[in-house]
Structures are given as structure tokens and as C-alpha cells.
Amino acid sequence: MVGTNPAEFWSKADELCKSEKMDPNLTFNIAGIELKDRYVQAPLAGFSTITMRNFAHRYGAGLSYTEMISANALFYGSQDTFEMLHDTQRDEGPLALQLFGYEIDHIEKAIEIVEKEAKYTFLDFNLGCPVPKVMKQKAGSHLLTDLPYLYKLMSAIVKKSNHPVVAKTRLGFSNPEDITKIVKVLEDAGVKAIAIHGRTRSQFYTGHADYNYIAKAKSIANVPIIANGDIDEKNAKDVFDLTKADALMIGRAAIGNPLIFKDLVDLEEGNPLTIRTYKDNLEILKEYIDYSYGFERDAHKVSLALRTIAPAFLTGLPSIKKVRTLMVHCNSKEEYIELIDKALNGEIE
Ligand SMILES: Cc1cc2nc3c(=O)[nH]c(=O)nc-3n(C[C@H](O)[C@H](O)[C@H](O)COP(=O)(O)O)c2cc1C
The missing domain is CATH 1.10.1200 (Non-ribosomal Peptide Synthetase Peptidyl Carrier Protein; Chain A)
Known part of the structure; x- marks a missing residue:
């Protein structure tokens, strides 16, 4: 198998994954752009390479994300970061390019750069990262502590971007009830879809994602909601049923398991699951x-x-x-x- 030329490999993957769907109940769309199914590969720093993204695309994910890309690094011209942008030229399916940052002028400049250097479908903005290095820059989930500033920032991003803007957030900084306010702020700013990780920043990765708050967010949202957190092929249907989300985003469960997207699509279509040794x-x-x-x-x-x-x-x-x-x-x-x-x-x- 190793050494197979790419064309042979992908034709095998295509055989494995006949998931181009016509049933509108089993697809979703963002800003009028139709995605082939309701399963999304999450951004995972250190993992979301062109390899992970193309395996996810080929095995069935309707949408994939780059890992978070620093607006500051682009502003200051970091070569490594530019290379991440150039990789997107080879993505084989719909892609959300994710930026993170705080200063509006740096982010506006970063958007000018990604518009020129990268190929993507949606511009995503990170409102969920909990790590201290990012928090120190007032970026990631720190932005959830100041909703008036969040509105100003997201409005500026929407105005600057020629691509539809989406956002990925946690339920809140420490209070999960904040998610409904956050959704409204993002919608008012012109964001076209929101991925919600069902934890607060204070929770980091402890406990379990709380889908009840995602359900609350969905019940008041006018844009598509993508549910995220601890989702795999075993609980996917329950999460859909509980949250009524438009799509599910899979992170850790897809590491080393790109075929999870095929399994999810098969389950949804009532096809028998392929047993893999x-x-x-x-x-x-x-x-x-x-x-x-x-x-x-x-x-x-x-x-x-x-x-x-x-x-x-x-x-x-x-x-x-x-x-x-x-x-x-x-x-x-x-x-x-x-x-x-x-x-x-x-x-x-
Ligand atoms: C190693 C790792 C890297 C991550 N990198 C990012 C990132 O770059 N951008 C982002 O929005 N979320 C990032 N996340 C969060 C995931 O996208 C996702 O929200 C979280 O892992 C919960 O989903 P899961 O339970 O399906 O993994 C990362 C998570 C992990 C574990």
C-alpha cells in the first residue's frame, strides 16, 4: 500500500466514502454555501495539517479548519505562518481558515494577507483558546470577558473580510449562561455560523461538554450552530437530538481516526458500519x-x-x-x- 501514487490512493478513498449527498436534511449550508454533510473536522493546533484536513475531506467531513493562525505573526511577517497559508492552496474541500488575535488593526492587516496568500471558504475567528500564552495577548477566550469589544472586533472583521466570517467559541469565560449573549453579539456583528465548544474557559478540558447550553444557544440563534465537545460516533445522534444543532464538530476523536467521518455518515444514512481491524x-x-x-x-x-x-x-x-x-x-x-x-x-x- 505504501508508495501508492496519490491518484490510486484517493480513488480508493472515494470508493470507501460515497458521501456526496442530495438529501437537504443531511447537509447544511453557511452563508448559502452548501456543505456535503453535517460533520466538521475541528481545528487542532499541531494536528490540523494539510494531511489531516485532506484525510478528513476525503473520508467525508463536510468542512475542515486550519489550526489557529496568529494575526500578530502575520502582521510581523513570520515565515512559518506564511507557509501555513500556502498549504491551504492544496486543500481538497471546504476550509475555514482560523485566525486569532486582539488588536483590530493587526487583524485587519492579517485579513489582507490571508485574502492574498491563502485559499479558503470561510474566515473563522477563535474565541475559545484557553491557553495562557494566548490569554496574555487578550485573545482566544479572553475576548469573552468584554462583549462590547467583541462586537466591535467582530464587526471590523466582517467588514474587512471578503469571505463569510464564522466564529468558534466556548460557552462563556466562566458562566455558561453567557452563551446566548455571545451568540447575539456575534450575529449582530454579521457572523454567519458559530461553532460552540460546550465548556467554559474556566473548565479548560475538564468534565464533560454540556450540550444543554448548546441547545439553548441554538434555540435563539438565526445562524447555523455547530455543536462541539466530546462528540464521537457513539453519541452523535444524541447530540443532534438534544441540541438540534445544524452540524457536529469532531476534534480529538478524529485524531488517528479519519474514518470517523465515514462512520458518522454511514450511521446517519442507515448503512452498516465497516468493521475495521x-x-x-x-x-x-x-x-x-x-x-x-x-x-x-x-x-x-x-x-x-x-x-x-x-x-x-x-x-x-x-x-x-x-x-x-x-x-x-x-x-x-x-x-x-x-x-x-x-x-x-x-x-x-
Ligand atoms: C491539541 C488541541 C489543539 C487545539 N487547537 C485548537 C485550535 O487551534 N483552534 C481552536 O479553535 N480550537 C482548538 N482546540 C479545541 C478543539 O477544536 C475542540 O474545540 C475541543 O478539543 C473539543 O472538541 P473535542 O472534544 O471533539 O476534541 C484544540 C484542542 C486540542 C485538544
Whole structure:
């Protein structure tokens, strides 16, 4: 399988994923742009590479996101950040390009840059990131502490952007009841869809996403709502039923499991789920490795990232612990493939 040329690989993926839908109940649209289904690949810093996005697109996601891109870094001309923009030229499906920042003039300049350098469908703005480095810049979920400023900022973004603007938020900074106010502020500013992670900033990733607040937000919203937080193929239907959301966004459950999008679409269409053995998952991992080294710019970065991503493909493998330990020493495509082949052949106990 490894070394398959991309055309062959994707024709196989297409076979696996006949998910172009006509049923309007099973699709959704943002700002009049029709998306092929209601499942969205979440932005995941460090993971949402062109590889993850194209695997998500090909295996069925209706929309995918870039990881958060710093408006300040673009403003100050960081080369790495520009390269992230150029990668979007190769996305194979609808893409939301996500920016984060605080200063309106920096963000306006960043929008000018992304309009010129990147190819995307929607401009997304991050209102959810809880990490201290971002909070210090008053960006991410810090923006939820000052709704008048949030309105001013989002209005400026909508005015500046030639692409429809969407936003991704948490329920609030510390009070989940704030989500209804946040939704209204965003709508008034002209935002065309809102992804809601069902936690506050204070919760970080603790506890469980609270879908009741997403349901509340949906009940007063005039724009599509994308529910997010702890969603996988097991609870997707319940989350739809409870929240009445227009779409579901999947983050961690898609790491090492791009076929989750095919499973979600199959479940919704009443098709039997494809049972995959760990050997099938290993074959998909090999494709993923092949694609990563073939399509990403920095082989060293790929090697490091795969140390986290690859084990997620290996759930169920008897020698998973040993393989994971050995993976820390893999520094090239060949070393990864050799290790996986050994695991497949039962050569690692
Ligand atoms: C490693 C990691 C990186 C993330 N990076 C981003 C990001 O760049 N932008 C963003 O809006 N959210 C980011 N998130 C949040 C996710 O998009 C998502 O909201 C959260 O993980 C909850 O969804 P899940 O339970 O399906 O993972 C990140 C989460 C994780 C775990």
C-alpha cells in the first residue's frame, strides 16, 4: 500500500466514502454555501495539517479548519505562518481558515494577507483558546470577558473580510449562561455560523461538554450552530437530538481516526458500519505517513508530529505499548514504515 501514487490512493478513498449527498436534511449550508454533510473536522493546533484536513475531506467531513493562525505573526511577517497559508492552496474541500488575535488593526492587516496568500471558504475567528500564552495577548477566550469589544472586533472583521466570517467559541469565560449573549453579539456583528465548544474557559478540558447550553444557544440563534465537545460516533445522534444543532464538530476523536467521518455518515444514512481491524488501521496509518512526508514541507516536523498521531491509529494492536516506545526513535518515513510492518507481522511482542 505504501508508495501508492496519490491518484490510486484517493480513488480508493472515494470508493470507501460515497458521501456526496442530495438529501437537504443531511447537509447544511453557511452563508448559502452548501456543505456535503453535517460533520466538521475541528481545528487542532499541531494536528490540523494539510494531511489531516485532506484525510478528513476525503473520508467525508463536510468542512475542515486550519489550526489557529496568529494575526500578530502575520502582521510581523513570520515565515512559518506564511507557509501555513500556502498549504491551504492544496486543500481538497471546504476550509475555514482560523485566525486569532486582539488588536483590530493587526487583524485587519492579517485579513489582507490571508485574502492574498491563502485559499479558503470561510474566515473563522477563535474565541475559545484557553491557553495562557494566548490569554496574555487578550485573545482566544479572553475576548469573552468584554462583549462590547467583541462586537466591535467582530464587526471590523466582517467588514474587512471578503469571505463569510464564522466564529468558534466556548460557552462563556466562566458562566455558561453567557452563551446566548455571545451568540447575539456575534450575529449582530454579521457572523454567519458559530461553532460552540460546550465548556467554559474556566473548565479548560475538564468534565464533560454540556450540550444543554448548546441547545439553548441554538434555540435563539438565526445562524447555523455547530455543536462541539466530546462528540464521537457513539453519541452523535444524541447530540443532534438534544441540541438540534445544524452540524457536529469532531476534534480529538478524529485524531488517528479519519474514518470517523465515514462512520458518522454511514450511521446517519442507515448503512452498516465497516468493521475495521487494527491491521486495517495500520494500512490507513501507512497512507497517512506516506501522505505526510509527501505533502508537508518539513520532514523533521512530520517525524515529531507522528509520534503523537501514529499511536492513535494503533488502538487494539497487541504490541501497542512497545510500538509506542519504539516510535519515539523514528526519524524518517522509512523508519516508521519498518516499525509498523514489524508490528503487523507480529515481530514485536
Ligand atoms: C491539541 C488541541 C489543539 C487545539 N487547537 C485548537 C485550535 O487551534 N483552534 C481552536 O479553535 N480550537 C482548538 N482546540 C479545541 C478543539 O477544536 C475542540 O474545540 C475541543 O478539543 C473539543 O472538541 P473535542 O472534544 O471533539 O476534541 C484544540 C484542542 C486540542 C485538544
